[in-house]
Amino acid sequence: xxxxxxxxxxxxxxxxxxxLVMILAIVxxxxxxxxxxxxxxxxxxxxxxxxxxxxxxxxxxxxxxxxQLRKIRRARLEAIRSSGSL
Numbered sequence: 001x002x003x004x005x006x007x008x009x010x011x012x013x014x015x016x017x018x019x020l021v022m023i024l025a026i027v028x029x030x031x032x033x034x035x036x037x038x039x040x041x042x043x044x045x046x047x048x049x050x051x052x053x054x055x056x057x058x059x060x061x062x063x064x065x066x067x068q069l070r071k072i073r074r075a076r077l078e079a080i081r082s083s084g085s086l
Contacts, residue, residue, distance in 0.1 A: 011079030015072055022068030026061060033057045 037043065037057075042050040 011075055011082065014075040015079070018068050018071040018075060022065060022072075025064045025068070029057075029061060029064065 037053065040053070042053055
């Protein structure tokens with residue numbers, strides 16, 4: 001491979017950045033989903049609508065985490081390849 005390798009410190013910053021983005025995205029998602037859950041009275045109406053809402057909420061949370069973990073892994077692999085360890 002030609003060209004300069006990325007700085008290990010910048011790779012660590014990238015890992016921290018992606019981790020922070022993941023945490024904030026989940027906090028924002030939950031901050032929106034929880035009030036909507038109560039506003040739509042899903043806490044009282046047990047049934048398929050409640051299950052669908054919770055299932056979609058869980059799926060979106062899992063997708064956010066999966067995307068961010070992929071980015072974290074990519075940044076860590078870059079750091080390992082450029083310097084030997086993170």
